[in-house]
Amino acid sequence: MVEVPAPLGPSARRWLVTGASRGIGHAVAALAASRGERVCIVGRDPGIAGIAAAIGGDVFGISADVTSxxxxxxxxxxxxxxxxxxxxxxxxxxLHRGGGLERIGDADWEATLATNLTGPMRMIRALAGLMPQGGSVVNVGAVVGFRGFPGDSCYGASKAGLTGLTNVLAVELARRQIRVNMVVPGFVQTEMTATISERARKAIISRIPLQRMGTAEEMAEVCWSVAGSTYMTGSVVFTDGGLMCNL
Structure with a gap:
């Protein structure tokens, strides 16, 4: 059953979500729209307008690449x-490009940092000027940015860098009352994790105290909460079923 978006009110916030064609980004956009917010979804998918229409409500899409x-x-x-x-x-x-140190090519390294670190910096730099006092930035991190996982140096380094960017900009933009926080998902059911072998999947789940993967919808609820928390900035919110406690 498709949830019908609530009517827009005068207090509806204006959201922009990148990587919203699928996965966590799509879930965030759909949740915000269902609660009466105005939403812009951004993704490289040329069919982004159709994805926006399928979400319903006051949603529009922009086909774009945050590395450009x-x-x-x-x-x-x-x-x-x-x-x-x-x-x-x-x-x-x-963007996730795996492989051990000897297998990492410069192109993989640069593409990963361009998407996961430089892209968010450019988006914040371009859009912070459009934010009123009370604006909110939510960066989506990863557990691998805090703990070492062999074969994930590109992804881990990019997400660790995003944590640093979050901390610095939380202080820098506070004078304009713009809050900058990070949500850190754990092992979530998305297309990115769908390619993991069953053996690896079971090994990871065995380390999660809640003994299951998370869902994109659960991550969206946390992003919603963090976006609206008016006395939170520079915070890192782990949403990982307890994984960080057990590594």
Missing amino acids: PDDVARIAAEVEARWGGLDVLVNNAG
């Missing part, structure tokens, strides 16, 4: 033209 400075400028211009400002930015777009 021109695309980021276009996103900011379109948001300003349509809404005149932005209240919530969720930096969810991510």
Whole structure:
């Protein structure tokens, strides 16, 4: 059954979610729309407009790549033209390139950092000027940014860098009352984790105290809460079923 979005009210916030074609980003966008918010979804999928229409409510899509400075400028211009400002930015777009140290190519390294670290920086830089006092940025991190997982140096380094960016910008943007926080999902059922072998899947779940994977919808609820927490900034919120406690 499709949830019918609540009617828009005068207090509806304006959300922009990157990497919203699927997975956690899509779940965040759908949740916000279902609660009467205005939502812009961004993704590289050329069918992003159709994805936005399927979510329903006051949602529109922009087909763009956060690694492209021109695309980021276009996103900011379109948001300003349509809404005149932005209240919530969720930096969810991510790229995972695995492989041990000897197998990592420069292209893999650079592509991963461009998407997972440089992309969020550019998005915040381009859109913070459109945010009023009380604006909120939610960066989506990863457990591998805090704990070492062999074969994940590209992804881990990029997400660790995003943690540092979150901390610095939380202080820097506080004078404008813009909050910057990070949500750190654990092992979540998404297309990114669907390729993991059954053996690896069981090994990871065995380390999760709640003994199961999370869902994109559960991550969306946390992003919603963090986005609206008016006295939270520079915080890192682990949503991992207790995985970090057991590593």
